[in-house]
Amino acid sequence: MGLIALTGCDVHDGVQLHSGAVLLVHDGVCAGIVAQVPSGADARAMPPGFLAPGLVDLQVNGGGGVMLNDAPTTGTLRTMIAAHRSLGTSAMLPTLITDSPDVTRAAIAAGIAMPDLLGLHLEGPHLSVARKGAHAAALIRPMTEDDLAALCDAVQKLRNLMVTVAAETVTPDQIARLTAAGVIVSLGHSEADFDTCAIAFAAGARCTTHLFNAMSGLGHRAPGLVGATLDGAGAAGIIADGIHVHPAALRTALRAKVRGALFLVSDAMAVAGTDHTGFTLNGRRITRNGGQLTLADGTLAGADLSLPQAIAYMVAQGGVTPERAIAMATSTPASVLRSAGHAGRLVAGQVCDVVHMPPYLKTANILNL
Numbered sequence: 196m197g198l199i200a201l202t203g204c205d206v207h208d209g210v211q212l213h214s215g216a217v218l219l220v221h222d223g224v225c226a227g228i229v230a231q232v233p234s235g236a237d238a239r240a241m242p243p244g245f246l247a248p249g250l251v252d253l254q255v256n257g258g259g260g261v262m263l264n265d266a267p268t269t270g271t272l273r274t275m276i277a278a279h280r281s282l283g284t285s286a287m288l289p290t291l292i293t294d295s296p297d298v299t300r301a302a303i304a305a306g307i308a309m310p311d312l313l314g315l316h317l318e319g320p321h322l323s324v325a326r327k328g329a330h331a332a333a334l335i336r337p338m339t340e341d342d343l344a345a346l347c348d349a350v351q352k353l354r355n356l357m358v359t360v361a362a363e364t365v366t367p368d369q370i371a372r373l374t375a376a377g378v379i380v381s382l383g384h385s386e387a388d389f390d391t392c393a394i395a396f397a398a399g400a401r402c403t404t405h406l407f408n409a410m411s412g413l414g415h416r417a418p419g420l421v422g423a424t425l426d427g428a429g430a431a432g433i434i435a436d437g438i439h440v441h442p443a444a445l446r447t448a449l450r451a452k453v454r455g456a457l458f459l460v461s462d463a464m465a466v467a468g469t470d471h472t473g474f475t476l477n478g479r480r481i482t483r484n485g486g487q488l489t490l491a492d493g494t495l496a497g498a499d500l501s502l503p504q505a506i507a508y509m510v511a512q513g514g515v516t517p518e519r520a521i522a523m524a525t526s527t528p529a530s531v532l533r534s535a536g537h538a539g540r541l542v543a544g545q546v547c548d549v550v551h552m553p554p555y556l557k558t559a560n561i562l563n564l
């Protein structure tokens with residue numbers, strides 16, 4: 196296949212928006228972003244909208260009708276990846292919600308068995324019961340020396356390993372050892388106070404999981420994990436669906452995190468990419484209704500959200516430009532990873548996944564080039 200020139204759209208390279216530019220692709224490799232179609236190129240007019248890198252999601256619990264927790268196998272991982280690829284996400288961290296040691300080991304083994312996998316995100320089990328959210332309290336437990344050793348071993352066999360912990364349930368030494376081994380330590384599901392969180396960040400934690408949700412809130416005398424995150428320079432994921440975070444809080448975070456990296460996550464569950472009305476997690480029924488996923492008691496249980504929908508929400512309610520919103524789902528989450536490869540950017544000479552997004556941004560289709 197020769198040189199393809201994609202025209203008719205604004206081109207986002209993952210960081211910057213190039214208005215009215217031409218994206219060049221040759222055999223799946225980005226050949227540059229230019230002003231005009233080169234002589235001899237196969238010019239292809241695209242519908243109006245945006246061309247961008249494939250989207251990057253660091254928190255994906257399920258999709259295609261399956262949850263990683265229910266069947267931690269390579270088959271489940273491939274089903275989830277395919278479901279989210281149909282929604283415009285080309286790079287993701289399948290996420291295991293708090294579960295038993297056996298299930299955790301199986302999920303890690305499945306991830307290691309897939310060398311093409313971007314990595315895994317283990318959200319728990321070392322969390323705060325007080326801020327458990329939809330996580331099963333009976334499965335939450337302290338981190339042992341064996342747990343730490345297993346994580347340090349796993350990260351040597353995975354491209355990326357993110358682990359969400361509560362700052363009060365692990366020690367600064369454990370965070371430091373995980374970080375030194377290459378684990379991306381993220382704070383979440385935590386009741387910890389500001390000072391405890393600040394110590395955890397100083398020890399090596401460099402991210403916050405779904406900012407504002409399931410954590411100690413921002414008080415003027417007790418800033419908590421929210422305050423420590425907004426005051427620091429680290430990264431933070433956020434669920435931009437209008438349900439998990441109020442638009443005013445979202446805009447506050449956007450202003451505060453100019454020094455850091457605020458990125459979008461779907462926190463997607465089994466229903467992603469399907470018309471299913473519900474599913475089970477750890478034996479509990481979760482119902483899908485009106486864009487919400489809830490347990491029987493009304494507790495939010497993940498999100499019914501795709502990254503393109505989150506991007507559109509950021510523009511409509513967050514007040515950001517499409518340039519920044521798309522970066523929040525491409526290069527910004529990719530920058531959190533230990534090994535991102537070509538994910539999240541369009542760089543000349545590198546393999547590229549390209550998505551087309553319409554002007555309203557709520558959908559994204561990966562192009563077959």
